[in-house]
Amino acid sequence: MRARALLAALVLALLPATLATAQDEEVVLGLSQNRVAINANFDGSEILIFGAVKRDAVPILPALDVIVTVAGPNEPLKVMRKERRAGIWVNTDQVTIRQAPSFYAVSTTQPLSQILTQTEDLRHRISIPRAIRSITSGDDVLDEDNFVNALIRLREQQGTYLMQEKAVRLDEQTLFNTRVALPSNLTEGVYRVDVYLLREGRVITSYETALRVGKVGLEQWLYALAHEQALAYALLAIFIAVISGWAASEVFRLIRNQ
Structure with a gap:
């Protein structure tokens, strides 16, 4: 009987420590x-x-x-x-x-x-x-x-x-x-x-x-422009395409004239 009481006391003593470890x-x-x-x-x-x-x-x-x-x-x-x-x-x-x-x-x-x-x-x-x-x-x-x-x-x-x-x-x-x-x-x-x-x-x-x-940077600006101001993005794309085409034609013209 005394052994059972000691065992029960030991379990009760360990239980709060276990719960504290799990919860804290x-x-x-x-x-x-x-x-x-x-x-x-x-x-x-x-x-x-x-x-x-x-x-x-x-x-x-x-x-x-x-x-x-x-x-x-x-x-x-x-x-x-x-x-x-x-x-x-x-x-x-x-x-x-x-x-x-x-x-x-x-x-x-x-x-x-x-x-x-x-x-x-x-x-x-x-x-x-x-x-x-x-x-x-x-x-x-x-x-x-x-x-x-x-x-x-x-x-x-x-x-x-x-x-x-x-x-x-x-x-x-x-x-x-x-x-x-x-x-x-x-x-x-x-x-x-x-x-x-x-x-x-x-x-x-x-x-x-x-x-x-x-x-970030230019990529973020272009992405925001394309999704928030589609018309401005389209006009910018057309402008870049025109400038690129013109620049390419000028380069070829200069090469032929040399």
């Missing part, structure tokens, strides 16, 4: 750059994501894991299946995806399936398939997952969807960092950076910050 852990995050500038020479970039786990007590088992995601602006799109009929490739079935990130990268300390349960993935939408939302299709389409997988494969080939397992370095259960490569074909807008802390497959806390991607 916070993320302090930093980025190597908060803005990615797209200019005429832009051929991609890389960001360093680093941070620390702030806590009030010494970490206890089970071990901590970290997942870092970078998501670009969502965009709607259609994924179509092509079939060869009578020697011609035609579109047959299609699936409409209302929200798919234009860029998505997942970096982890361990293989994703080992540190994140399906329930937590469904709740937080961390994995690449879960980040793709609102799928609608016709009644005759029974394999929606195949369309989603085809989209993921295509964007992985383009470098806009990245799965980087064991790419997050975690030191002493406190300091972490990872690098994410950004391709040259980035969509402009606000990119969301999320950091998830996990224990035993469950997300115990998360932190979110923003990364801005946009054109």
Whole structure:
């Protein structure tokens, strides 16, 4: 009886410490750059994501894991299946995806399936398939997952969807960092950076910050002119074409006269 009482007292003594460790852990995050500038020479970039786990007590088992995601602006799109009929490739079935990130990268300390349960993935939408939302299709389409997988494969080939397992370095259960490569074909807008802390497959806390991607300099001015003042942009294009044609003809005339 006395042994049971001592065991119960020990459990009660450890329980608050466990809860405090799980609830009082916070993320302090930093980025190597908060803005990615797209200019005429832009051929991609890389960001360093680093941070620390702030806590009030010494970490206890089970071990901590970290997942870092970078998501670009969502965009709607259609994924179509092509079939060869009578020697011609035609579109047959299609699936409409209302929200798919234009860029998505997942970096982890361990293989994703080992540190994140399906329930937590469904709740937080961390994995690449879960980040793709609102799928609608016709009644005759029974394999929606195949369309989603085809989209993921295509964007992985383009470098806009990245799965980087064991790419997050975690030191002493406190300091972490990872690098994410950004391709040259980035969509402009606000990119969301999320950091998830996990224990035993469950997300115990998360932190979110923003990364801005946009054109700068002459590219930004021309883009804004084309979309906000289409007539002025058209007149400018005509003027440049006329001047270029005249300059070329003058150069050829001078060459012939020599």
